[in-house]
Structures are given as structure tokens and as C-alpha cells.
Amino acid sequence: MSIPASNSTSASEQAYLTVKELIVTGELPGGELVSEGDIAGRMDVSRTPVREAFLRLQVEGWMRLYPKRGALVVPIAPGEAEHIVSARWIVETASVRTVVRDERARTELLADLRSNLEHQRSLVETGTAAEFSAADADFHRLIVRAGGNPLLDEFYTGLRERQRRMTAHSLIRDPGQISRIVDDHAELSDLIEAGDVDGFADAVERHMNRVHGLTEGGRK
Template sequence: MSKLHSAAEQVYREVKERILSAGLPGGELISEGEIAAEMGTSRTPVREAFLRLEAEGWMRLYPKRGALVVPVADGEAEHVVSARRLVEADAVRAVAAAPAARAELVRRLRAGLDEQRAVAAAGDVAEFSGLDADFHRLIVQAGGNPLLDTFYAGLRERQRRMTARSLARDPLQLASIIDDHARLVELIDAGAAEQFETAVGEHMRRVHGLPRGGDR
């Protein structure tokens, strides 16, 4: 790998992480020069990274002005939450009929809850948003449908960004999210698939500030 490509990859990963963790909020205009200076590189790898982020839909480039971090689109949170609820509910229906798989999922989710509590105590919102996304994906993976797992994986980055944005707006949500997760684990453990679907929908809508009643 050339030094230029390596530098561009490093810039790409760093800037994308800031976008996903709400360190660079939607609507913010940044310049190649400021990122280059901050990361100790030339503008060329920054430009390459910005072009890649634009192709993925995270940025919009304006010649001589800079790069705009694309805000979460109107209605996007609603669509992501609706899709996630359907996929997670399907997975829980599958594990409800498979006691061994359900027990293993519950074990892994409870271990994840311990990690979430430790990260929340440290106040690391960026790290927590990643753990939150991993918690929900564990549920989907346990359903055993590789097509739905691949689809859900495509939502992970959008989910992370939405959660980080919500936590940046109200960091006190950390405790309530963990409480919600603990409740979801208990419903899975009980094999209560229908109650889980209602609870996970309410949980996601509350976290992302969406009105209730739009899940069905």
C-alpha cells in the first residue's frame, strides 16, 4: 500500500468515525485544510477521503467552500426504526422456538449489558453507540437468517449515527437505554416474541425522539 493511499485510508476512517459518533454533526461545513493540518498530512489524501465519503453519501463537496456533513434526511430515522423493528422481531420469533439458541443469545446479551454499563459509567458516548448497535445485531444474528443479517448490517452505521446524535442531545438517556436493553433481554429469555416486538419498537422510537404509534 502506498503512503498516499495509507494516509487517505487513515483520514477516511477518522472522519467517518467522527460523523458516525456525532463528533461532526450533520450540517457542519469542514475544509480539507483544517483536516489536513489536524492530521498532519497534505490535502491530497484528505481530498481522496472526502471523495470516498461523498460517494457513500456522508458528505457533499462544494469546490472552494469545503465539505458539508450530510444531515440525517427527513424521515430517515422513521424508516430505519421501522426496518429494524421488523427484522429484530422476526429473529426473536425464531429463537423463541429454539431454547438452546435463546439461552446462548441471552448469555451474550447480558455480557454486552455489563460492557454497556462500564462504558456508560465512563461517559464514552461514541463507544456506547457502537455497543448499542452490536447489542441489537446480536439479536438479528441469532435468528439464523443470513439475508436479514446482511440487510441489518447495512443499517448499522445509520443506527450508530442516529444513536450518537440522540445521546449528544441528551446524555442522560444512557441509563434509560440500558434499562430498556435489560427489559428486552428478559422478554427474549421468556420467549415473549410479541411483547418484544412492541417493547423494541417503543424503545427505538423513544431513543430517537419519534412519536409513538408508528410501528405498525
């Protein structure tokens, strides 16, 4: 993994994006101590852009820096999964409630969801956990975006990377659930097509709880 280092700004941005992706996909697991030298060697860049990336990631809460020791990848905090699931449930259900009242928006959303589902199915056998977690996040983001509320859309965007990290963590724990997730997504699409908001609310809650290893009622 090498990047062009024509200037410190582009190298710093690439280091930031690279390290964040490694954290989100679980390649750098929570609790691991990482050195600037390790990442610089992996990316074939100097330590300066990596240091800048680590500082930025610390501000965002992804890393915790320890002078002369390295950077600790911050684990998923206790209760974080429950809180994210709760927030997602509220936003997705509200979006579906809006979408089903607009036939055009519902038709366009269903076309986008089915295209995404085809992509997910193509990843079942040959895709990586990182690729599937991205497709999974995109599926749910399509639902929120179709609701047409820019404030909810922006809020949901802020959850995307933490959602991806949780999903990647779950897939590492149980790779066999990818097919079940695709089946759940197909069910959610069918419920949107039927205009069944209450059914969607129940199904998406079960889906998120199951994927992230939460008990029923995990949504607070």
C-alpha cells in the same frame, strides 16, 4: 491525531475511517462545512488522502462536496429516523421469532446479550457517547445475527453506522437517557428469555421511538 502515511492507500483509508467516525459520533455534526485542510491538519497528513476520503464519503451519502469551499456534512434527512426504526423493527422481531424456537440459539444469545449489558453498564458513568452508541448497536446486532439469516444480517450491518449516528445524536441531546437505554435492553433480554415475541415487538418499538425522539407509532 496522526497516522502513518507510508503510502497513499493506507493514508486514504485511515482518513476515510477517521472522518466517517467523526460524522457517525456527531463530532462533525450535520450541516457543518469542513475543509480538506482542517482534517489534514488534524490528522497530520497531506490533503491528498483527505480529498480521496471526502470523495468516497460523498458517494456513500455522508458528505456533499463544494469546489473551493469544502465538504458539507449531510444532516440526518427528514424521515430517515422513522425509516430506519421501521426496518430495524421488522428485522429484529423476525430474528427473535426464529431464536425463541431454538433453545440452544436462545441460550447462546442471552449469554452474549448479558455480556454486552455488563459492558454498557460500565460505560454509564465513564464512557463516551461514541463508545455507548457502538455498544448499543452491537446489542441489537447480536439479536439479528442470532436469527441465523445471512441476508438479514448483511442488511442490518448496512444500517449500523446510521443507527450509531442517530443514537449518538440522541445522547448528545439527552445524555441522561443512557441509563434508560440500559434498562430497556435488560427488559428486551428478559422477553427473549421468556420467549415472548409479541412482548419483545412492542417493547423494542417503544424503546427505539423513545431513544430517537419519535412519537408512538413512529414506525411506518
